[in-house]
Amino acid sequence: MRTVQTPTRVHVFTRKTRTTRTSALQKGRIPRTTYHFAAVSGMFFLCALFFILGYLPGILVGQGGKSELGQQLAVYYTDSAKDISWGTTFYSQMLSAFLQHFSVLLCGFSPFGMVLLFLLFLAKGSFLGFCAANVLAVGGVKSLVVYWLLWCLPSLVILFLSLWLAGYAIPVSRGLFQSAFQGGAPRGQLNAAVRRLAVRFLTAMFFSCLFSGIFSGVFILVNRLLW
Numbered sequence: 449m450r451t452v453q454t455p456t457r458v459h460v461f462t463r464k465t466r467t468t469r470t471s472a473l474q475k476g477r478i479p480r481t482t483y484h485f486a487a488v489s490g491m492f493f494l495c496a497l498f499f500i501l502g503y504l505p506g507i508l509v510g511q512g513g514k515s516e517l518g519q520q521l522a523v524y525y526t527d528s529a530k531d532i533s534w535g536t537t538f539y540s541q542m543l544s545a546f547l548q549h550f551s552v553l554l555c556g557f558s559p560f561g562m563v564l565l566f567l568l569f570l571a572k573g574s575f576l577g578f579c580a581a582n583v584l585a586v587g588g589v590k591s592l593v594v595y596w597l598l599w600c601l602p603s604l605v606i607l608f609l610s611l612w613l614a615g616y617a618i619p620v621s622r623g624l625f626q627s628a629f630q631g632g633a634p635r636g637q638l639n640a641a642v643r644r645l646a647v648r649f650l651t652a653m654f655f656s657c658l659f660s661g662i663f664s665g666v667f668i669l670v671n672r673l674l675w
Contacts, residue, residue: 488615495569495614499607502570506577513585521579522586525595532671537664545606545656548572552610553649556617559625565614576603597670602663609652616645 510518555564580600584592623638 491615491618492611495565495611498566499569499573499611502573502575503577504573506574506579507581509574510578510581511585513582515582518578518582519586522582522591525579525583525599526587526591532667534664534668537667538660541602541606541660541663542657544603545609545660546653548606548610549613549649549652549656552613552617553645555614556620556645557624558621559628561621561624562618565617565621569611569614572607576600594670598667602659602667605659605663606656609655613645613648613652616641616648620645 509515513519513522551568552565555561555568558564580592580595583595587594619641620638623633623641626633627638
């Protein structure tokens, strides 16, 4: 009687297979990270472009200082700098930073947040350009220097943080738009974008607090030297 032995197939999962899968995942993450950074940078510069597009017409509108509103703003920015304390300056700068960052946050939680952010930075640029032109027309070069050192420099830092925050607000807005009009965003993408936006908002407020304290001290020092 003969015994026939049938070969048995043994499936072995080697380290090579696991390594290949791991490397494939890592290769998939790199383009995603690069794309995410490029998207945030692109939105940053696009919002900055709208700010510049608003700033230049604001200068043209305020040129000459003929507007009553512009004259009142020029008097406010020049006269209010004479008698002011560190606490008042810090409070006003922090309030301004919170309102601007919170406005960006609200735009991010709208399906049409991209358009709202563009309009927000366009309006901000127009207002700053309008104020600068009226300060120059009413108070001259010295008042313009005071305005730039005491008001515009802190505003530019807050603007930079707002532009950086807007780069993370737009993906949230895009995800909400997809959920409302395109059948839903990719799974997990919207939640991750919301978490990133919340962390960036807190980070922007932290740096706003830090720079507000520094600029408030500079504000008092420059104020004493100029006045």
